[in-house]
Amino acid sequence: MNKSKNLNHKSKIIDAHTHVGISINNYLATASYPYAMTVEDLIVRMDFLGIEKSVVFPFESSYYPLLGEDKVLDSPAMSTFPYEKENENLLREIYDVFPEYSERLIPFMMFDPSRETEKQAEHLCELRSKHKIFGLKTVTTYIKAFAADFGNDENHIRNFAIEHKLPITFHCSWDENDIWANVFDILDVIEKNPNLNFCLAHTARFSREALKRADILPNCFVDTSAFKIHCELATQNSTTVADPEKRFVADYSEPANVLQALAEAYPNTIIWGSDTPYHNFAQKHINAKGELIDCKLRANYDDEIKILKSLPKNLIDKIAWQNACNFLTN
DSSP: OOTTTTOOTTOSOEEEEEEEEEOHIIIIISOOBOOEEOHHHHHHHHHHHTOOEEEEEEOOOTTSOOTTOSSOOOOTTSOSSTTHHHHHHHHHIIIIIOGGGGGGEEEEEEOOSSSOHHHHHHHHHHHHTTSOOOEEEEOHHHHTOOGGGGGSTTOHHHHHHHHHTOOEEEOOBOOTTOOSSBHHHHHHHHHTOTTSOEEESGGGGGBHHHHHHHHHOTTEEEEOTTHHHHHHHHHTTOTTSOOGGGBOOSOTTOHHHHHHHHHHHSTTTEEOOOOBTTTSEEEEEEOTTSOEEEEEEOOOTTHHHHHHHTSOHHHHHIIIIIHHHHHHOO
């Protein structure tokens, strides 16, 4: 499939990181936010904010136990393997319910690199036979899977991605208590798979070493999803982002200045993404020590686009269009 054929250069803005669907865990188990977004909701936001196209992922999967539970919910409505229903429903919503918006949306399928990869790959093949799929996404932190497992030669999802030349976005982490999505583990996978394009989400947690390694790799990009709240975390010296002495040097109290500095330092690597609706984040999860982490980070619906539009036009075109197209086109 020619993944770039719909990327008409009418607009200079692609949002490389958004979500559509529902998080049953967030809504029912933990009173966390966000918990839902529809295609129609996303399009309304895109229209209001001046975004032409968006890469879109499902929310988390109903295959996994709710927080604090030891089993999957027993219901025919739930996924019987990772992301079964969520991937189906995203494509159904885009192509069947709102086909008039389908040219503006770039669906990525979610996957678990550690569990039932053969079933997932078979399902992805079936879905791809019916609808356009542009890429893959994984968020191993919250499903307690290991990002490094994607690099195994026998991993069925990796082989599916290679066969169909699909780009892949990885949620990544810095915190030593997040053993599932370590940014350097993911970079090792990227180095060993030069025939695939990859994107590290969340600005590689501002790690100077990770950003430099990503910039050297021609098949690696870094998105800026949830940039405002990550800058806030940096000002707090949170363990979620790189330690001050290992962090990209910038004044994180001024997110627009940080974004411009990153775009100038890594002009072929940085991709703009909002993380809508996860730009505003309140969530509970259990870390590798079994500790309950309760995180609350506030942002407005237009903060990410305001930060982007504060940049010079040439940098906006570069990080919000050209680099995104390069990532999407293998």
